[in-house]
Amino acid sequence: MNSAVIGLQWGDEGKGKVVTYLSRDYDCVVRYSGGSNAGHTVDYGPFKLVHHLVPSADARLKKGMYIACGVAVDLKVLLEEIEQLESFFPQGSEFLRVSKQAHVVVPFYRELDGKIDSARSEPVGTTRRGIGLCYANRALRFGLRLEDFEDEELLERKLRELARVWNLQIDTKSVLKELIESHRRISHLLIDSVEAFEDLKGKNLLFEGTQGVLLDVDVGTYPYVTSTNCSSTGVQAGFGFPVRLDKIIGVMKAYTTRVGEGPFPTELKGEEGERIRKLGREYGATTGRPRRCGWLDFVLLRYAVKVSGCNEVILTKADVLNGFEKLAVCVAYEIDGVRVRDVKNLRNIHKAVPVYEEIQGWTDLESPSFERFVKRIEQELGVRISHVSTGSRIDDMIAL
Numbered sequence: 001m002n003s004a005v006i007g008l009q010w011g012d013e014g015k016g017k018v019v020t021y022l023s024r025d026y027d028c029v030v031r032y033s034g035g036s037n038a039g040h041t042v043d044y045g046p047f048k049l050v051h052h053l054v055p056s057a058d059a060r061l062k063k064g065m066y067i068a069c070g071v072a073v074d075l076k077v078l079l080e081e082i083e084q085l086e087s088f089f090p091q092g093s094e095f096l097r098v099s100k101q102a103h104v105v106v107p108f109y110r111e112l113d114g115k116i117d118s119a120r121s122e123p124v125g126t127t128r129r130g131i132g133l134c135y136a137n138r139a140l141r142f143g144l145r146l147e148d149f150e151d152e153e154l155l156e157r158k159l160r161e162l163a164r165v166w167n168l169q170i171d172t173k174s175v176l177k178e179l180i181e182s183h184r185r186i187s188h189l190l191i192d193s194v195e196a197f198e199d200l201k202g203k204n205l206l207f208e209g210t211q212g213v214l215l216d217v218d219v220g221t222y223p224y225v226t227s228t229n230c231s232s233t234g235v236q237a238g239f240g241f242p243v244r245l246d247k248i249i250g251v252m253k254a255y256t257t258r259v260g261e262g263p264f265p266t267e268l269k270g271e272e273g274e275r276i277r278k279l280g281r282e283y284g285a286t287t288g289r290p291r292r293c294g295w296l297d298f299v300l301l302r303y304a305v306k307v308s309g310c311n312e313v314i315l316t317k318a319d320v321l322n323g324f325e326k327l328a329v330c331v332a333y334e335i336d337g338v339r340v341r342d343v344k345n346l347r348n349i350h351k352a353v354p355v356y357e358e359i360q361g362w363t364d365l366e367s368p369s370f371e372r373f374v375k376r377i378e379q380e381l382g383v384r385i386s387h388v389s390t391g392s393r394i395d396d397m398i399a400l
Contacts, residue, residue, distance in 0.1 A: 001026075002205045003247040004232050007212030008304040010221075010258040011230075012284070012291060013251040014316035016040025018387075019056040019208045020394050022249070027203040028064030029055035032238030033228045034210030035072030035105060035131040039284060043392040047088055054081045054096060055208050058394070059089045066200065069101035069193045070228070070238025072134040073146065075182035076107075082186070097191045100147040101240065106162065107178065108170055109133040124224050125260025135227040137162065146190055149183045152176075193240045205243070207235050213250075213304040214346075221346050224262025231308045250310035250383070252301060254318035254373075257291040259284050263350040266294035266330045280320040295356065297330040298380045303343055305381050313381065316389040318370065324361035329376070330354040365390055365398075374400070 005022065007013045020042045023029050031053065040051040049059070053073060057063040067073065078098075085092040109130025116133075117126045126132060137143035142162060148155045159172050191199075211230040214220045218229060228234060232248045255276055258264045267273065273293045276282065282291035304310070321327060332341045333352035343349065362370040365388065374385055390396045 001246045002207070002243055003249055004207040004209060004235050004245050005249050005251060006209040006232050006308050006310060007230070008214075008250040008252040008301055008308070008310065008313070009212045009256055010214045010262075010264075011038075011211040012257050012259065012282070013212060013253050014389060015209060015251050016042045016051055016056040017389065017392070017394055017397075018249070018251050018314050018316070019206060020058045021387075021397050023057040023063050023206055024061055025204070026063065026206040028066055028200055029057040029206045029208055030066045030068055030200075030239060031055040031208050031210075032068045032070045033230050033234045034226065035129060035134065036074045036077040037127040037129045037131045037226065038210035040208075040210075042394060044088075045393050049084060049088070050081075052081055053078045054085060057095075057206075059085060059092050062095055064200075064203075065096040066196055067096070067098040067102060068196075068238050069099040069240045070234065071099075071102050072105050072131050073098065073102045074105035074129065075179065075186065077105075079182060079185055093189065096189055097196060098146065098186065098189050099193045099196060099240070100145070100190050101193045102146055103134050103138045104144040104146060104148075104179070105130045105134045106144060106159070107175055108163075108166075108168060109137075112166060112168075123261060125262070127260075132227040140165075144179075146183070147192075149180065149187075152180065155179075197239075197241045207239070207243075207245070209234075213308050214300060216307075219307045219346075221262050221349065224260070232310075233308075245309075247312060248308060248310050249386075250305060250308060250313045251316060252313060252377075253280075253316050254296060254321055255280075256294045256297050256300075257282050258294075259289055259291050263346075263352070264292055264294060265300075265333065265349055265352040265354045266297045267292050268294045276320065280317055295328045295330055295354075296377075297354070299330060299333055299341065299343060299352075299354075300349075301381055302341075303346070305383055310383060313377070313383050313385045314387045314389065315374065315377065315385050318365060318373070318388060319390055322362065322364055327359050327361050327373075328356040329359055331357050331380075 036052040055065040114128040276293040332355040360369040
């Protein structure tokens with residue numbers, strides 16, 4: 001069985017925990033898109049692991065982990081993450097493999113990333129990790145791939161070409177030395193994509209999405225999006241080979257959050273938003289930035305379910321709302337004076353005025369009002385909720 005875990009909002013839905021929990025039923029977790037701009041925090045109880053590049057497989061179970069060719073690999077971040085993993089699981093990286101055809105985030109991409117975003121009349125709020133530059137250079141056909149490190153002369157020529165195209169005055173020798181040293185330390189983990197595909201053939205694969213559908217470069221709130229197809233549409237391209245998905249599992253919070261710029265119809269800018277932020281510890285795992293918080297938005301969720309092909313949902317962070325006497329859910333928008341329940345694209349959601357319905361809150365996740373909330377979500381989205389997360393730890397999960 002092959003499945004994909006996809007965020008149904010603007011990321012930060014708790015996919016890392018969900019992937020770790022579900023990985024017990026799969027042979028390998030495949031990371032297929034994004035780079036170190038993604039952050040998945042997994043709470044093991046005695047300690048936490050923060051994943052940026054290493055797939056969120058349950059390290060206690062020694063599951064396979066594969067970083068596919070669609071991922072932008074920052075070697076420095078990857079090494080730091082491997083060290084973190086091995087500080088708790090000494091042989092943790094033994095089960096990790098990285099595609100040689102993955103592109104590399106060159107150190108000066110980060111600075112360029114910031115300069116480009118700052119030069120915009122309306123910054124998109126990039127994490128400034130150089131991920132967009134990595135994908136841009138891939139498309140422009142002068143990016144660096146991990147396989148290029150097998151020919152240092154070629155690697156140096158490519159670095160010089162990058163510096164020339166971007167008109168940068170850099171010490172190429174110094175950058176080259178740093179990259180080669182980092183590559184040397186992970187070279188034993190590298191594998192050609194074809195070899196990885198052959199090794200994984202016939203195994204149960206869990207594909208780990210990054211960010212969320214609303215940040216997908218094609219179907220998200222463009223231009224306030226990430227640089228890749230982080231929805232289910234990116235699985236085949238990011239994996240590098242045709243793959244049939246038996247299940248597409250969407251992950252959603254009981255409320256909505258967003259980091260950075262861009263439209264957010266249900267954003268709460270007052271005390272309620274701050275209360276959710278504090279209770280949910282809504283600060284970015286990658287940047288530390290406070291997340292914008294708001295009520296649940298059924299209009300956007302229906303859109304996300306449709307464009308991702310999601311056929312099952314896992315609900316997270318409902319426990320954050322324990323104790324709220326009343327909650328609100330957005331059931332429709334008013335756009336230019338017209339009420340709409342569903343949207344076919346996200347072009348005009350910056351004009352959207354949310355139409356709310358008030359619902360009864362709950363004291364705990366065993367209360368009848370929470371049960372009604374779950375059923376309401378299923379009715380609104382037309383998709384079954386299979387699990388509810390009841391806390392931050394991996395096993396704080398109940399199957400419905």
